[in-house]
């Protein structure tokens with residue numbers, strides 16, 4: 001169960017990254033062409049994949065051996081990363097993406113919605129990239 005969820009959470013990161021990048025790039029293009037928002041499903045797909053990842057992350061947070069609350073956890077960089085840093089920064093990133101998506105929805109049919117998506121999704125994406133336990137960070141995680 002745990003290993004299956006870790007693989008799903010790990011693999012889903014690529015869909016999250018791909019769809020956030022596609023949503024940002026296309027929203028940028030649509031903002032410059034001043035088309036009405038929404039124009040396509042990419043902001044919605046980026047939003048959905050990010051929230052599925054949030055759900056898997058929450059389940060993992062309760063069952064992962066890398067999440068611990070015993071004293072001394074803060075001295076171990078790997079335990080501290082998964083118990084505190086990963087969840088805090090990812091929640092912030094997902095909150096920004098959520099706010100951006102809702103704000104853009106309220107701007108329908110103005111082209112301003114595309115600009116809102118670019119701004120909020122880009123900051124969210126930057127935080128996600130910073131908080132992923134990439135293999136070269138020595139946090140015991142893989143590429144998939």
Ligand code: HEM
Nearest residue numbers: 006010013053054057058060061064065066087090141142
């Ligand atoms: C877009 C958001 C997120 C991305 C891209 C992401 C990505 C990842 C990746 C790549 C791993 C390493 C998997 C491996 O070992 O190969 C991981 C582990 C983990 N993530 Fe996330 N994560 C996200 C959000 C969250 C959130 C919001 C939580 C908690 C609520 C969370 C909890 C965890 C936990 C507990 C682990 C360690 C699992 C284990 O090895 O036992 N993640 N995450």
